[in-house]
Amino acid sequence: MSINTMDSLQQLLIFALAASGLGIVSSSKIRKALNWWTIHAVFLSALILIEALHSKEWETFLVVIVSLGIKAIFIPWLLGNVIKNSHTQWVGELFLTRVSSLVAAGVLTLLAYLITQPLMSLIEPTMRNGLAIAFSLLFYGLLLMIIRKVALVQVLGILLIDNGIFLAGFLLTQGMPILIELGIFFDVLIAALILGVLAKRMIRDYDSLNVDHMNSLKG
Amino acid sequence: MFIAIAFFAAIVMLFTRRNSILKSLNCLALITVGLTAFYLVYQVFTAGPVSSFQGLLYWDALSAFMLSVIVFISGYVILFSFHYMEADIEEGKVSRQRLKWYYFYIWLFIGTMLLVVSTPNLGILWVGIEGTTLATTLLVGFYRQKQSVEAAWKYIILCTVGISFALLGTLLLYAASGQIHGYSLATLDWRVLDSLAKNLDSGLLKLAFLFALVGYGTKIGLVPMHPWLPDAHSQAPSPVSAMLSGVLLNCAMYAVVRWHILIRQSVLGPEFSGQFLVAFGIISLGVMVAFILLQKDVKRLLAYSSVEHMGILALGFGLNNAVAVWGATLHLLLHALTKANLFVVTGRIVQKTGTRQILKIRGVISLWPYTGLLLLLGLLAITGTPPFGTFRSKLGILIGVFQSGRAVLGFLMVLFLTVIFAGFLYHFSSMLFGKPSERINGGENIKTLWLAIPVLIVLAVGFFVPEFLDNALLQVVHVVMGGVGNAEPIARLFAVPTGF
Numbered sequence: 234m235s236i237n238t239m240d241s242l243q244q245l246l247i248f249a250l251a252a253s254g255l256g257i258v259s260s261s262k263i264r265k266a267l268n269w270w271t272i273h274a275v276f277l278s279a280l281i282l283i284e285a286l287h288s289k290e291w292e293t294f295l296v297v298i299v300s301l302g303i304k305a306i307f308i309p310w311l312l313g314n315v316i317k318n319s320h321t322q323w324v325g326e327l328f329l330t331r332v333s334s335l336v337a338a339g340v341l342t343l344l345a346y347l348i349t350q351p352l353m354s355l356i357e358p359t360m361r362n363g364l365a366i367a368f369s370l371l372f373y374g375l376l377l378m379i380i381r382k383v384a385l386v387q388v389l390g391i392l393l394i395d396n397g398i399f400l401a402g403f404l405l406t407q408g409m410p411i412l413i414e415l416g417i418f419f420d421v422l423i424a425a426l427i428l429g430v431l432a433k434r435m436i437r438d439y440d441s442l443n444v445d446h447m448n449s450l451k452g
Numbered sequence: 453m454f455i456a457i458a459f460f461a462a463i464v465m466l467f468t469r470r471n472s473i474l475k476s477l478n479c480l481a482l483i484t485v486g487l488t489a490f491y492l493v494y495q496v497f498t499a500g501p502v503s504s505f506q507g508l509l510y511w512d513a514l515s516a517f518m519l520s521v522i523v524f525i526s527g528y529v530i531l532f533s534f535h536y537m538e539a540d541i542e543e544g545k546v547s548r549q550r551l552k553w554y555y556f557y558i559w560l561f562i563g564t565m566l567l568v569v570s571t572p573n574l575g576i577l578w579v580g581i582e583g584t585t586l587a588t589t590l591l592v593g594f595y596r597q598k599q600s601v602e603a604a605w606k607y608i609i610l611c612t613v614g615i616s617f618a619l620l621g622t623l624l625l626y627a628a629s630g631q632i633h634g635y636s637l638a639t640l641d642w643r644v645l646d647s648l649a650k651n652l653d654s655g656l657l658k659l660a661f662l663f664a665l666v667g668y669g670t671k672i673g674l675v676p677m678h679p680w681l682p683d684a685h686s687q688a689p690s691p692v693s694a695m696l697s698g699v700l701l702n703c704a705m706y707a708v709v710r711w712h713i714l715i716r717q718s719v720l721g722p723e724f725s726g727q728f729l730v731a732f733g734i735i736s737l738g739v740m741v742a743f744i745l746l747q748k749d750v751k752r753l754l755a756y757s758s759v760e761h762m763g764i765l766a767l768g769f770g771l772n773n774a775v776a777v778w779g780a781t782l783h784l785l786l787h788a789l790t791k792a793n794l795f796v797v798t799g800r801i802v803q804k805t806g807t808r809q810i811l812k813i814r815g816v817i818s819l820w821p822y823t824g825l826l827l828l829l830g831l832l833a834i835t836g837t838p839p840f841g842t843f844r845s846k847l848g849i850l851i852g853v854f855q856s857g858r859a860v861l862g863f864l865m866v867l868f869l870t871v872i873f874a875g876f877l878y879h880f881s882s883m884l885f886g887k888p889s890e891r892i893n894g895g896e897n898i899k900t901l902w903l904a905i906p907v908l909i910v911l912a913v914g915f916f917v918p919e920f921l922d923n924a925l926l927q928v929v930h931v932v933m934g935g936v937g938n939a940e941p942i943a944r945l946f947a948v949p950t951g952f
Contacts, residue, residue, distance in 0.1 A: 351655060352627075371620075378613060387609060394616050398623060405627040409575060410637035416579030417619070423586045424612055431593065431605050438598045447602035450683040 239283050244362065246280045250400065251342070251366045254373045254393060258338045259331050262322045263385055267312055270389055274305035277396060281403065292411040299418050307422065308392065311429045312385055318433065319442050325383035334380055341372035352405070363404045371397030384435060384442040388428050395421055453504075454485045454492075454523075455566045461485075462559035465552050474555060475534055481559065482527050489523045489566075492516065497924050503572075510572035510643070513927035518569040518706050521785055525698045525792045526562045528906060532796050533558070533691040539803055540689070545595060554594065554689075561587040561695065568703045574714075575640040577707055578615070578622050581671060584700055585611045592688045592696075603680075603687035610680040611671055618667025618707075624660035628652045642714055649717035657718055661725055664711045665732070671704035673759045674766060675736040682743075685755035686808070690799020693751060697758040698792035702784055705762060709769050713932055722772040729770025734861060736763030737868045745875040749808045750798050753879060754791065757834060760872060761787045767865070768849040774929055776852020781928045783845035786833075786913065789906035790842060794830040796903055797823060801883075805892060810879050815888030822900040824884055829907045831880040835873040841913030 253276060256269035278301040285293035316322075329337055345368035352364060370393050377390030399417075402409050409417070432442060439446045461481035468474055495502050496516035503510040511519065537554060540546045546554070564587050568580035585608060593604030626640055629648050633639045666677070673681035685693045708729070715725035740760040747753040761783070768780025800823055801816060802808050817824030836842040846869065853862040888894070913921070 351659075375613070378609075384605070391609065391612055391616075394613065398616055398620050401620070402623045402626075405623065406630050406635050409623065409626060410635070410640070412637055413573070413575035413579060413640070416576060417582075420579060420582045420586065424582075424608065427586055427589050427608060430590070431601060431608070434593070434596070434601050435605065438601055444605070447598075447605065449599055450602055450606075450687070 236287075239287055243280060243283055246276050246283070247363045247366050247400075249276045250280070250396075251369060254370050255335065255338055257389055257393065258373050258377060259335050261324060261326075261331055263316055263319075263324055263383065264322060266324060266386060266389055267309055267316065270312075270392065271305055271309045273393075273396070274300070274308070277400070278305060280400075281408075284403070284407075288407075292414075293408070295411065296408060296414055296418075299415065303418055303422050303425075304392070304396075308425050311425055312388065315385060315429055315432045315436075315442075318436050319385075321383075321441070323383065324386050325381050325443055325445075327380050327382045329380045334376070337376060337380075338369075338373055341376060342366075342369040345369040345372055360404050364401060367397050367400035367404060369397070370394075370400060373397075382444050384428075384432050384444055387444070388425070388432070391424070391428075392421070454488045455509075455563055455570060457481060457485050457488065458559050458563035458566055462556050462563060465555040465559060469549065469552060471538070471548075471551065474552060478530055478534075478555060482530060485562075485566075486523055486527060489519055493520050497920070497927060507572070507641075507643075509570045511570060512931050513924065514706070514709070514931045515569045517781065517785070517924060517928050518702065519566070521702060521788050522562070522565050522569065522699050525695065525788055525906075526565075528792060529691045529694050529698075529796070530555075530558065532694075532799075532903065536689070536691055536799060536803065543803075550594075554591070557587060557591045557594075558692070558695075561591065561700075563587075565699060565703050569706060572642055573637065573640050574622050574625065574642060574645070574710065575637075577710065578619055581618070581668065581704060581707055582612070582615055584703060585615065585671070588684075588688075588692070588696060588700065591692045592684045594689055594692070595687070600687045603683040606680045607684040610677075614670025614677055615667045617663045617670075621660045621663030621665075621667060621711075624656050624663065625652075628656040628660065642710060645714055646717055649714060650719060652718055654719050657715065657720060658724070661711055661715050661720075662728070665708060665725075665728055668704050668707045668711075669732060672701055672708065672762050672766070673736075674732045674762065675739045675759065678736070678759050681759060682752045682755040685758065686749060686751035690751070690795055690802065693755070693799070694792040694795035697755065697795060698788040701758055701762055702788055705765055705769075705784070708766070709932060712769060716772075716933075726770040726772050729766045730861070733763045733765070733767030733770060734864060736760065736766070737865065741868050741871050741875070744872050745878075747875075747879065748810055750810050750813065750879070750883070751795070751802065751808050753810070753876075754794055754798060757872075757876075758787075758791060761791070764846065764849060764865075767861075768852065769932065771849075771852050771856055771858075773852040773856045774933055775855060776849050777929045777932050778925055779845045779848020779850075779852060781925050781932070782848065782913070782917075783842065786841045786845055786910050789910050790830060790833040793826070793903065793906040794834060797826045797830055800900075800903075801827070810883060812889075813883045814886035815884075817884050819888050819892060819894035820896045820900075822896055822898060826900070826904050826907070827880065827884060829904065829911070831876060831884075833907050833910045835876050836869065837873075839911070839914040841910045844914055844917075 253269050253273035257266045260266035278297055282297045285297055346365040349364045374390040374394030378387050493516045496511050501512040541548055564580055564583035589604050589608045592607050593600045629639045632651055638644050670677040685696050712725045716722045740756050743756040765780050768776045805813050833840045836846045
């Protein structure tokens with residue numbers, strides 16, 4: 234592949250990341266949101282793979298493998314398992330329904346373009362979209378935390394935030410040092426495991442994944 | 453070294469179910485971790501910073517100070533856990549099979565905290581702090597009740613989201629420093645960053661610090677990022693609450709102080725990061741007044757008081773004044789001791805009375821005189837009543853506030869502290885002296901008094917600061933005020949007496 238094709242492919246993947254992020258925001262079934270997440274994680278790994286082929290550094294290949302293994306295979310499997318145990322498929326729309334949450338996400342994307350303006354000096358102009366989309370993903374994650382009250386969707390929100398930061402790091406600095414990168418992946422892995430355990434206990438104790446039921450601690 | 457021991461100890465705990473073996477394993481692990489850590493701390497304070505594993509681990513005065521706080525409190529809490537968990541098992545709150553998991557998580561927790569204070573790398577620091585969140589989540593939810601699931605969920609969600617902002621901050625810092633020094637692991641090392649500080653892009657640096665402060669601030673529980681804290685600290689088993697309030701908050705504070713030290717060295721100057729710390733500090737202190745006065749649950753009361761004290765610490769470290777930093781450092785130690793002690797004592801009381809409601813706990817002093825005495829000492833220590841050491845440390849911070857000419861801030865701080873004192877006195881006097889319920893059997897063993905060790909240390913520091921402690925504090929102040937490479941000795945700018 235020539236450098237040029239790789240660049241355009243990366244651009245395409247970056248927009249695919251944004252699209253699958255929007256897919257999660259607009260899903261009305263948990264199962265669907267999780268499928269979108271899997272696609273999202275695969276796109277992310279593909280993006281790093283291209284960079285790895287380009288730079289031919291073993292560290293980058295390692296990141297591809299770890300990212301694919303944890304984000305695209307393990308987490309979907311784990312969360313899918315929890316979904317099977319729960320009775321509902323509803324994502325728990327709190328303030329915004331499907332359409333209006335897409336509009337909100339659109340506004341957040343514009344905002345992301347606005348706030349990444351000062352960072353432009355740090356990267357190549359071709360990556361302009363990438364950085365803005367990294368911040369949009371972060372915002373989509375935060376949005377999900379606010380407008381959805383089913384525990385698993387909030388987990389996806391956290392994971393989206395993490396992906397956004399990961400993407401920003403990837404574009405700004407070609408990724409964090411490998412030791413730290415692996416540390417972060419390890420933390421994500423353990424966090425997903427613990428959240429899975431807690432979600433199962435939630436189903437057992439409250440018979441639901443709706444976080445609104447958990448309101449006894451106040452004051 | 454001791455980090456490896458702690459993680460190793462965690463795994464070994466899983467291999468046994470016998471209570472007696474668990475106890476001896478814990479003691480063994482504590483002794484080895486204690487001795488190795490003590491040796492290291494001694495080296496750092498007498499011979500200067502120590503580094504090992506090709507500079508992957510590094511301890512200066514500040515890290516060594518934190519290290520000793522962590523090891524001491526952990527030891528105290530684990531020794532108390534023996535008795536506490538035994539009682540919980542007898543009551544049927546916890547099954548015996550799960551005891552080993554308790555110690556497993558506790559040692560993981562200790563290991564991650566040791567990692568946090570042993571790395572010179574801001575990236576690994578982040579990994580470690582997130583690690584402490586993960587290690588403690590299942591401890592917070594250790595009791596299998598609805599409320600503990602709720603608290604654990606809130607804890608992990610809010611802290612993870614919050615702390616990802618700190619990751620973003622670290623990333624921006626990395627982007628800024630990588631431009632100059634190249635992108636490698638060493639670029640996030642604060643020994644390197646310190647020499648680069650003057651050349652870093654100020655806009656990026658500002659953004660990075662704000663993200664880091666909000667991120668780690670969530671973990672410290674600074675207002676308005678605090679709502680998870682009282683839930684998590686009140687639902688966890690009491691020994692765990694003691695660790696969370698006594699040392700974990702300090703670890704997060706340590707992360708912020710490391711960032712603060714770096715920003716102080718940069719073109720932004722000492723005031724930029726300090727002003728945010730002071731603002732968050734005084735707001736946390738002020739908001740907690742209301743929460744403490746109106747509190748009905750004794751463990752939540754203590755949790756809110758931790759937020760208050762973290763506010764005081766943020767304020768002290770934020771001021772560009774050696775006396776204030778001296779006071780804040782001493783206060784960090786004394787608060788850890790006092791709060792661990794108080795959580796342990798209230799843990800005993802809650803276990804005996806079966807309630808956390810302040811109004812339902814009555815006449816502790818007549819039912820259990822030794823526990824009552826401990827509670828009384830704890831009350832006086834936490835509110836900074838003279839002659840306890842907390843009075844000295846808070847006074848140090850106050851002197852710093854006035855020396856830097858911020859009279860209004862000083863008045864506000866005194867006002868808030870006074871009202872909080874009144875609130876504590878009101879809540880605790882009703883628990884201590886009221887008429888006891890007749891259904892509860894009193895009486896206890898004099899051995900309980902060993903639990904008073906931390907609070908007695910706090911009391912002793914109030915009378916005189918021993919030479920080695922004073923020396924250590926000065927070295928820490930030096931690190932905070934002067935950065936890493938700067939070796940100019942600071943003269944004793946302040947006249948805080950070390951004796952009568």
